[in-house]
Structures are given as C-alpha cells and as structure tokens.
Amino acid sequence: MATITLRKCALTAARRCLYSQSSRAMAAGGGIPDNFEHATGLEKKELDRIKAGDSDPFQLNVRRVAAGTKTKPVEVTSAFQKRIVGCICEEEQTHINWMWLYTGEPQRCECGHWFKLQEVEGIAAAAH
Missing domain, CATH: 1.20.5 (Single alpha-helices involved in coiled-coils or other helix-helix interfaces)
Incomplete structure (x- = not known):
C-alpha cells in the first residue's frame, strides 16, 4: 500500500x-x-x-466576369463533378439565380449567360 x-x-x-x-x-x-x-x-x-499567396484557395469569393456565350462559356472550377453557381443577371438585381453545374456540356442561366464546369485537382489531393 x-x-x-x-x-x-x-x-x-x-x-x-x-x-x-x-x-x-x-x-x-x-x-x-x-x-x-x-x-x-x-x-x-x-x-x-x-x-503561399493564394488568398482564396477554395475559390469561394464573388467574381465579376464577362457574360459567357455558348461557344465561350464562363469556366467555373471545381474539384468535384458538380458545383452550385450563383448568377446575378443584372447589376441592380436584388436576388441571385442559383443553378447546379455538372461536368460535360455548358449550361445556360435564365438571363442567357453560359457556364461550364472545369474540373481541377482539389486542395486535399494537391499535397499528395
């Protein structure tokens, strides 16, 4: 004890x-x-x-881009096969048009802007 x-x-x-x-x-x-x-x-x-200088590693910040066309859509990067995107169609608009982008063909917003999903290597896979 x-x-x-x-x-x-x-x-x-x-x-x-x-x-x-x-x-x-x-x-x-x-x-x-x-x-x-x-x-x-x-x-x-x-x-x-x-x-290292990348202030937005997950690319979540709002970006202003020119209107995409069917032949030259706005490229949206994603580490996955789909991503949700918001389009503010007009400068004074008070709401956002949300849509899902999928890998493959470009997709059109209600306002006529075209978007296409571009797959990239994710932040988790980039370090391996």
Whole structure:
C-alpha cells in the first residue's frame, strides 16, 4: 500500500515539474504558438496555400466576369463533378439565380449567360 502511494506522489511531482518547466520555456522562448503551428490536415493545407499567396484557395469569393456565350462559356472550377453557381443577371438585381453545374456540356442561366464546369485537382489531393 505504501509503495502505491509513494508511486502516485512521485508521478504527480514529476508531472508538476515538467509542466512548470515547459511553461517557463514557452514564456521565455516565444510565447504561445499561433494557429498555423496547431493546424493539421485540410486546415493546414489551406493555411499553406494562403501563406503561399493564394488568398482564396477554395475559390469561394464573388467574381465579376464577362457574360459567357455558348461557344465561350464562363469556366467555373471545381474539384468535384458538380458545383452550385450563383448568377446575378443584372447589376441592380436584388436576388441571385442559383443553378447546379455538372461536368460535360455548358449550361445556360435564365438571363442567357453560359457556364461550364472545369474540373481541377482539389486542395486535399494537391499535397499528395
């Protein structure tokens, strides 16, 4: 019984010692790590792309493009075989026309603008 109690006390003291040493080292050596040092997986890949200069790695920002025609549609990139796209047909329009684009033929919006899905390698597959 005494050995079990002694072992618990020794482990607790060792943990406290390690904790206080790491706290002192962290405070003296630069402080708390930032988000980039804690990120893993897809989040880390996204932060790597942002750090490399790609401010929109998933291409979710609104883009202004010229009206696409049937022979030269607006190319929309996607890592998948379909993507939802919103078209603001007129400058003063207060709503967005949403439509699904699928791989293959160009598709036409209600306003007459043409869109075509262009498949690209995804951010998750790009690092492999």
